[in-house]
Amino acid sequence: xxxxxxxxxxxxxxxxxxxxxxxxxxxxxxxxxxxxxxxxxxxxxxxxxxxxxxxxxxxxxxxxxxxxxxxxxxxxxxxxxxxxxxxxxxxxxxxxxxxxxxxxxxxxxxxxxxxxxxxxxxxxxxxxxxxxxxxxxxxxxxxxxxxxxxxxxxxxxxxxxxxxxxxxxxxxxxxxxxxxxxxxxxxxxxxxxxxxxxxxxxxxxxxxxxxxxxxxxxxxxxxxxxxxxxxxxxxxxxxxxxxxxxxxxxxxxxxxxxxxxxxxxxxxxxxxxxxxxxxxxxxxxxxxxxxxxxxxxxxxxxxxxxxxxxxxxxxxxxxxxxxxxxxxxxxxxxxxxxxxxxxxxxxxxxxxxxxxxxxxxxxxxxxxxxxxxxxxxxxxxxxxxxxxxxxxxxxxxxxxxxxxxxxxxxxxxxxxxxxxxxxxxxxxxxxxxxxxxxxxxxxxxxxxxxxxxxxxxxxxxxxxxxxxxxxxxxxxxxxxxxxxxxxxxxxxxxxxxxxxxxxxxxxxxxxxxxxxxxxxxxxxxxxxxxxxxxxxxxxxxxxxx
Amino acid sequence: xxxxxxxxxxxxxxxxxxxxxxxxxxxxxxxxxxxxxxxxxxxxxxxxxxxxxxxxxxxxxxxxxxxxxxxxxxxxxxxxxxxxxxxxxxxxxxxxxxxxxxxxxxxxxxxxxxxxxxxxxxxxxxxxxxxxxxxxxxxxxxxxxxxxxxxxxxxxxxxxxxxxxxxxxxxxxxxxxxxxxxxxxxxxxxxxxxxxxxxxxxxxxxxxxxxxxxxxxxxxx
Numbered sequence: 001x002x003x004x005x006x007x008x009x010x011x012x013x014x015x016x017x018x019x020x021x022x023x024x025x026x027x028x029x030x031x032x033x034x035x036x037x038x039x040x041x042x043x044x045x046x047x048x049x050x051x052x053x054x055x056x057x058x059x060x061x062x063x064x065x066x067x068x069x070x071x072x073x074x075x076x077x078x079x080x081x082x083x084x085x086x087x088x089x090x091x092x093x094x095x096x097x098x099x100x101x102x103x104x105x106x107x108x109x110x111x112x113x114x115x116x117x118x119x120x121x122x123x124x125x126x127x128x129x130x131x132x133x134x135x136x137x138x139x140x141x142x143x144x145x146x147x148x149x150x151x152x153x154x155x156x157x158x159x160x161x162x163x164x165x166x167x168x169x170x171x172x173x174x175x176x177x178x179x180x181x182x183x184x185x186x187x188x189x190x191x192x193x194x195x196x197x198x199x200x201x202x203x204x205x206x207x208x209x210x211x212x213x214x215x216x217x218x219x220x221x222x223x224x225x226x227x228x229x230x231x232x233x234x235x236x237x238x239x240x241x242x243x244x245x246x247x248x249x250x251x252x253x254x255x256x257x258x259x260x261x262x263x264x265x266x267x268x269x270x271x272x273x274x275x276x277x278x279x280x281x282x283x284x285x286x287x288x289x290x291x292x293x294x295x296x297x298x299x300x301x302x303x304x305x306x307x308x309x310x311x312x313x314x315x316x317x318x319x320x321x322x323x324x325x326x327x328x329x330x331x332x333x334x335x336x337x338x339x340x341x342x343x344x345x346x347x348x349x350x351x352x353x354x355x356x357x358x359x360x361x362x363x364x365x366x367x368x369x370x371x372x373x374x375x376x377x378x379x380x381x382x383x384x385x386x387x388x389x390x391x392x393x394x395x396x397x398x399x400x401x402x403x404x405x406x407x408x409x410x411x412x413x414x415x416x417x418x419x420x421x422x423x424x425x426x427x428x429x430x431x432x433x434x435x436x437x438x439x440x441x442x443x444x445x446x447x448x449x450x451x452x453x454x455x456x457x458x459x460x461x462x463x464x465x466x467x468x469x470x471x472x473x474x475x476x477x478x479x480x481x482x483x484x485x486x487x488x489x490x491x492x493x494x495x496x497x498x499x500x501x502x503x504x505x506x507x508x509x510x511x512x513x514x515x516x517x518x519x520x521x522x523x524x525x526x527x528x529x530x531x532x533x534x535x536x537x538x539x540x541x542x543x544x545x
Numbered sequence: 546x547x548x549x550x551x552x553x554x555x556x557x558x559x560x561x562x563x564x565x566x567x568x569x570x571x572x573x574x575x576x577x578x579x580x581x582x583x584x585x586x587x588x589x590x591x592x593x594x595x596x597x598x599x600x601x602x603x604x605x606x607x608x609x610x611x612x613x614x615x616x617x618x619x620x621x622x623x624x625x626x627x628x629x630x631x632x633x634x635x636x637x638x639x640x641x642x643x644x645x646x647x648x649x650x651x652x653x654x655x656x657x658x659x660x661x662x663x664x665x666x667x668x669x670x671x672x673x674x675x676x677x678x679x680x681x682x683x684x685x686x687x688x689x690x691x692x693x694x695x696x697x698x699x700x701x702x703x704x705x706x707x708x709x710x711x712x713x714x715x716x717x718x719x720x721x722x723x724x725x726x727x728x729x730x731x732x733x734x735x736x737x738x739x740x741x742x743x744x745x746x747x748x749x750x751x752x753x754x755x756x757x758x759x760x761x762x763x764x765x766x
Contacts, residue, residue, distance in 0.1 A: 255559070308620075353595040362587075365575035366566075366597040366616035370623060402563070402633055408598040408615055415618075415626040427622040 030228055030282040039226060188336065189271050196268040203261065206251040210261065213243055214269055221273060229280050233394035236273075240266070240397050259399075266397045267337045274336040277395060279387035288386040295420060296381045301438045301445055306428040307371045311352075312359045321355035326380035329413075333383045338396035341388060342406040349409040352376060366412075374416045389414060444468075559609040562722050565631045567655045568640035569648040570619035573674040576705035577640060578614050581715055586706055603719055610719050627655075628662060635722045636668040638714070639698075641689075643673045644681040649689065656696050666729070668721045669698035670714060677704040 019027040019035035031039035196214075200207030217239050224232055244262055247253045253261065279285045304311065313319040328348035335341045352372045356364035364372075377385075392401070392410060401407045419427070425435030437443050566574045575596045580586050582599040593599070597616040602609070617623075617630045631637060639655050641648040652671055659667055671693045673684065686702075693700035699717065703710035 350594065357594055363575070363579065363593050363596040365595075366618045367570050367575070367620060369595065369597045370618040370626075371620075404613070405598050405600070408613070411615075411629055415623070415629050418626055418629060419623065422625065 028228075031226060036226065043226075192268055192271040192337075196264055199261075199264045203253075203257075206247060206253060206261075209246075209251070210243065210265065213239075213246075214265060218269060218272055221269075221276075225276055229277065229283050229394065232277060236269075236395050237398055239269075240399075244399070262397050262399070263339060266339055270337045270395055273395070278336075278391050279384060283390070285387040285390050286384075289384045292385050292417065292421065293381060293383075296378055298439060299378055299420065299423065302375075302378055302428065303445055304375055306430065306445075307375050309371050309375045310360055310364075310368045311355045311372055311375075315358060318355045318358050321351045321358070322376065322379075325349075325351035325355070325376045329376060329380050329382045332388055338392045339400065339406075341392055342396065342400070342410055345409045345413055346406050348376065349373070349412070370412055370415060370419075373412055374419055377413070377416045377420065385417060389417065559611065560723060560726060561611040561613065562635040562719070562726075563613050563615060563633060564636040564638060564718065564722075565615045565617055565634045566638050566640065567617055567627070567631070567652075567659075568619055569621075569642075569645075569651045572619070572640045572642040572645070572648050573705050574616060574619065574638075574640050577638075577672070577674060577703065577711060578616065580705045580708055581711050582614070584708070586708070601715070603716075605716070605719055605723065608723060610723070612715070612719065627658065631659065631663070631667075634663075634667060635725070636670065636718050638670045638672055638718070640672045640674050641684065642675050643684050643702075644675060644678050646683045649684045653692070656698065660696065665697065666725065668718060668725060669696070670701060670718050671698045672701045672703055672714060674703050674705060676702045676709060677706050 019025045019038050020033040021035075021038040023035060023038055025035035025037070027033040027035050028039075032042070034042055197211070200211055203210065217236075221232065221235065224235060240262065243265060244258055247258045247261060248255070279289070304313070311318055311322065313322060325348045328344050328351060332341045332344035332348075335344060349369070352369060353364045356368050356372060360368070382388075389410075401410060425432045428435065430438075434445075438445060566578065568574050576586055578599050579593070579596045582601050583593060599614045599616075601612045601614070603612060604610070615630060615634070617627070637655075637659055639652045641652045656669060656671070659669065671689065673686075673689055690700045699721075701710055701714045701717075703714060705711065
């Protein structure tokens, strides 16, 4: 795991073209700037170290487990006799299993491929819960049993083949320097090899030859693992071509049979190679996957109407088909063989055609099909879309990809992805403003439609849009309240200001004169000082008249 | 460019060809292939689920031909996706509606693009469909035929509705594709240095021993 991230993080400047170790040869970014020879050494060293670490970790974990056990037992000592007996039994069992794990790991100098899984499992085991540990041990056993058993049944089958047995031993010898081919065997690979051998038995003489060629090819691919993925792809394509050619010209096999044989060969070699050539770290496939995934997420608002999808999802049968199509396209990622992946795309396409046929009551043309496929891809957002497409293009038997029906659907899928990547306002018949608004998430075209949504739309989504509506209403109301509150505040301030002003005006108009205290009005009566200065009152005068 | 494989038992050769159908929406591309492969038109009893990918097996003068007909989405918004579709095809059928001048313009655009991208290796057929609507014709026969000749394409008049000219169109196209394939093969046989250039994508499963030299992985077999 650590190795993986370490490898991905390396960037090499254009100037550093030579091998980092300074051996004088040219380096390669795919090999962390080492030349092929130095890189192999480095890689080997790193792997050894990893194995060492794993081993240490396993040992430490075992110690911790034992300690945890000892402590848990001491606390539980007071419990009933039967239970402690049971516990004891379990402990015995556990220690035995742990030693088995240890054995696995000591053997892991050869079986290092599963180390990531082991490490993960063991980290979980650190929790110290014995039940958990037991489960993990069982899992581990499951992982390993097929590899114990593989050699024997395969050999058994080959022995039945008679002639094949000789060549198989030869191949076993050839495999000896590269145990990793043996090591990465899972149940699926095992099944694929069994099927393959069963099939080869029906081919009589040419079967032996095919088997030999495949083994040689796998061996060669193992050595090419450090090469650029395009070169590996080229090599695989050459292999397909050569085998098919040989079957046709030398062994005089009928074209139908050749096709069948090619399918089996593809299945056999690709189940084995999948792990190394699917989304390899040396490419930017993963980055592209993320870009597409993000893009599809950003386009969540695209409606069938915008794409002119001729599918009416209100018909229950149709929506059923749409769901099935989405399931198929998502399932593609889980397959290992390119042909199986193609089969998923074809299955998805068939469901789309059904949906169109039910809606329109006529056979679907490409004009109908492509928009619907785009819609399905947008709705499904299938995992690792770019990686899958790349993997199929690189490693699928080309005769199938270029001419067959599967090839047609695959091409359409490529078109759908290309369309989604480049999609703009114009391609959805939208104005640029609308497109931008939808892209930025300010509004959603679905919101307006939420009223007249059909009944079969997911309840949660409906509820969500209802809630969104409510929220936006609440938001509106709150804004109104805030603005009114502000207005009120302003009014209040205005009012106080107004009052103050009025008061001041009045005060200015009628200034308050405070008369001195010694001149109260009452004084007029009490102290008539000035009265004394007044002229004497007028006396009535009588005029003779 | 031909994906041609040698027949196993019989002495006859067998060819597989990929033919793309190009043209604007509503010109009758789908009806054309449905008529050809199913001999049906606007029929309620059409059994095929889809008309976007159809195959037809032919026998032309002892040569077996597997024809794979790829329909393409004609809407303008999908125009840019064209190259993904017509890559590695042996023939192209460019359909226009004789009552629609615009659709003929689209055909011209396609021709230009195809010649630019694929050169002369691809056999082009320009097809004026809906000749049952002769009265409403907007593209003159003279103009269309002269144009076709000028770009090295053949022109055909068809009516999917009345089943006219369709059989001839496909038969003719197949003959031309066989010819091209054989010429191509001979050229490759002579100049073996050229071999392997078309490895990726186009698949050559023919019986020329051209890949022998590069067959490192089976040299021991």
